[in-house]
Amino acid sequence: xxxxxxxxxxxxxxxxxxxxxxxxxxxxxxxxxxxxxxxxxxxxxxxxxxxxxxxxxxxxxxxxxxxxxxxxxxxxxxxxxxxxxxxxxxxxxxxxxxxxxxxxxxxxxxxxxxxxxxxxxxxxxxxxxxxxxxxxxxxxxxxxxxxxxxxxxxxxx
Numbered sequence: 558x559x560x561x562x563x564x565x566x567x568x569x570x571x572x573x574x575x576x577x578x579x580x581x582x583x584x585x586x587x588x589x590x591x592x593x594x595x596x597x598x599x600x601x602x603x604x605x606x607x608x609x610x611x612x613x614x615x616x617x618x619x620x621x622x623x624x625x626x627x628x629x630x631x632x633x634x635x636x637x638x639x640x641x642x643x644x645x646x647x648x649x650x651x652x653x654x655x656x657x658x659x660x661x662x663x664x665x666x667x668x669x670x671x672x673x674x675x676x677x678x679x680x681x682x683x684x685x686x687x688x689x690x691x692x693x694x695x696x697x698x699x700x701x702x703x704x705x706x707x708x709x710x711x712x713x714x
């Protein structure tokens with residue numbers, strides 16, 4: 558008897574903040590400088606299966622550093638997490654959902670948290686532009702493939 562095909566499911570179970578950090582080491586002096594910050598934004602996602610019921614924790618980490626002249630105006634890091642039921646997907650399809658669909662759900666929550674932290678820290682709102690996680694995921698796959706190809710060529714030479 559053939560195994561029954563598991564119906565494909567993607568459902569958010571819970572969204573929560575896993576970690577928040579806000580630092581403003583150059584205050585109050587930075588408030589007297591003209592606000593033309595250089596912004597550095599880092600995005601990262603991680604995931605792991607948390608039980609035998611096809612539940613996965615996905616964590617979207619966003620780190621922003623704002624510098625004015627040579628001073629760090631603020632550094633904010635938010636780890637926005639969620640538990641997702643993901644069933645009926647294997648291999649590349651599962652990796653794609655964990656790397657794109659889940660972060661797309663988490664991003665608006667992280668964006669709002671970052672904006673609130675900046676305002677409460679005395680700075681202008683930090684309205685992050687939408688992120689195309691599908692494009693980021695595809696770029697990461699291409700970079701991994703080119704690194705692998707480069708390592709293969711190095712081994713041949």
